Amino acid sequence: MMNWKGLVNYGFWRHRLIYPLISVVVALSLCLNTPLPGKAIDLLPLILQGAQLFQLSNISDSQEVDLGKQINQQLQGSDIRLYRNSQVNNYVRQIGQRLVPYSDRPDIPYTFQVVDDDGINAFATMGGFVYINIGTIKAADNEAQLASVIGHEMGHIGGKHALKQMRQKALESGLLTAAGLDRNQAVALGVQVARNLPRSRQNEFDADQRGLKTLTRSGYAQSAMPAFMQKLVSKGSTPGFLSTHPATGDRIEALKRSINSQPSNRGEGLDGAAYKANIRPLR
Numbered sequence: 001m002m003n004w005k006g007l008v009n010y011g012f013w014r015h016r017l018i019y020p021l022i023s024v025v026v027a028l029s030l031c032l033n034t035p036l037p038g039k040a041i042d043l044l045p046l047i048l049q050g051a052q053l054f055q056l057s058n059i060s061d062s063q064e065v066d067l068g069k070q071i072n073q074q075l076q077g078s079d080i081r082l083y084r085n086s087q088v089n090n091y092v093r094q095i096g097q098r099l100v101p102y103s104d105r106p107d108i109p110y111t112f113q114v115v116d117d118d119g120i121n122a123f124a125t126m127g128g129f130v131y132i133n134i135g136t137i138k139a140a141d142n143e144a145q146l147a148s149v150i151g152h153e154m155g156h157i158g159g160k161h162a163l164k165q166m167r168q169k170a171l172e173s174g175l176l177t178a179a180g181l182d183r184n185q186a187v188a189l190g191v192q193v194a195r196n197l198p199r200s201r202q203n204e205f206d207a208d209q210r211g212l213k214t215l216t217r218s219g220y221a222q223s224a225m226p227a228f229m230q231k232l233v234s235k236g237s238t239p240g241f242l243s244t245h246p247a248t249g250d251r252i253e254a255l256k257r258s259i260n261s262q263p264s265n266r267g268e269g270l271d272g273a274a275y276k277a278n279i280r281p282l283r
Helices: 004-033 043-050 061-078 084-101 134-139 143-158 161-173 183-195 201-217 226-235 248-263 272-278
Strands: 111-115 122-125 129-133
Touching: 043 201, 061 122, 061 129, 061 183, 084 134, 084 143, 084 201, 084 272, 122 143, 129 134, 129 143, 134 143, 134 226, 143 161, 143 201, 143 226, 143 272, 161 183, 161 201, 161 226, 161 248, 201 226, 201 248, 226 248
Parallel strands: 111 129
Antiparallel strands: 122 129
16 A cells, blocks of 8 residues: 555655755755856855865854854964963952943853963953953052953954954955955964054054943952053053054043043952952962
């Protein structure tokens, strides 16, 4: 006897599968055969190789986090050495996680890492990765000052500054096509943006303001941000942290104006003795 139930199911699934397959074939045919201005894009090799492409203009949060993880792996593999003391690392993470709910992008995961480098510097990559040199931790007088540096770097993530800079560099280099940017190219650009390229004046002012708001909302002393910048400038030489952050004097004045216009009645994180106890392994 014919198994009509099995036959019906077979016919049903055959139709369910064949039409989407036809749609994919037609779409690929159009993409591969439709002439485009400039250099033609051959998508078939990319599809066959399983290449991952990123559209930097409308990348999703999950794609950004995934790309950030790959950039982080590349940085750790060749460019930076992480500091391994658990007390200091946990302390920095606690400060960072306190800031997260008050940041511009609280819904993405953040990773706060301490770099074993005595230079005064900090930087961030997309997807929530923040790096703080031990030199910066040592230079800060209190927790609020360190939080201000972390908040500033989170401001870059909130403003998606690295993504915008990567897109600009990809366009200038002719790497960005209508299909997107290849994963390996994106990772290489991300590393370059994080470590080597100076940030624009506009992005630095924006990150300052975003960071100040995050600092204020979380209860830290607002004055810590311009105070720490001023301390570094007054040392007589421009530390690494400020050499890639142009117009420091103007930024300090802009921060002071913002604080005066919206003062806070909270001023936590100014206890220098408590801060020194928390970073004792660095002393």
